[in-house]
Amino acid sequence: MKIIKYSDKIVITHPYDFDVIQTLNCGQIFRFVIDGNSAKVYSTDKFAYITWDSEKIEIHTDDVEYFYNFFDLDRDYSKIKDELRKDEFLKSAVDYGSGIRIINNDAYEIIISFIISANNNIKRIKNSIEYLCQHFGKYMGSYYAFPTLNELKKVTIQQFKQAGLGYRAEQMYMTVQRLADVDIENLKSEEKDQQFKFLLSLKGVGEKVANCIMLFGLGVKDVFPVDTWINKVYNDLTHTNTTDRKKITQELTARYKDLSGYAQQYFFYYYRDNKINAKIK
DNA sequence: GCCCAGGGATGCG
């Protein structure tokens, strides 16, 4: 895989470790549109237009550095996958999602997005986020930016309900007001335990959502978010029937250590995509 | 009508 940065695009030839559709569809990002062999991807107020074929991927954007980091292009995923393929549980999942990359998204956008994701499905999550962008975000000429914190601070609980947040509307209102006093960038330099503790203090953020925020928004890779699918994976692999997500999180984090975030994403995509039903419920 | 979706808050022991 060869990556070349130009002033207005990134060109990746022989993209063995990057499949755009897999990376977009594996549940870590909600603002994108796939159309045949092209895709539009949005983050904060930024935009990238991506095209691809079997030989190369082109990422067209006004902010090359942002999307270079966004798609984690400085990291060698072959090494990660070789290591994870040694795990008998993971081998088929890694092969299935071998083009997944962990996206480095905006911390603030990820906090808001994953509060919405709790006990929700992807389609509704996408619709709610798009509603927030279109009603409260800045118009960028051909699309709407993700609303800034100042823009969201003015949104009422009723308006959050109109966005389809349901019972999460009040949690969102509380958290948005509170985030006004928080230096999100400073959070990235703090210890993992401190980050986790802070995130849990936000309304609407529990252990799973906190781990997603750390993985997709703070660049912390040694976390293992456990949702309903990972719960199924765990029960399937260990021949158990538990719903104790704290226990599952501890065991899987201990098993995959520094590569927990990657392992989790391969598992999630493989099981959800194949709708493998395990014993839970 | 029930169950599920990238779960969390609350209250009770």
Next chain:
DNA sequence: CGCATCCATGGG
């Protein structure tokens, strides 16, 4: 602590 119950909403 652990555990049960409730929580909007749309799709299957």
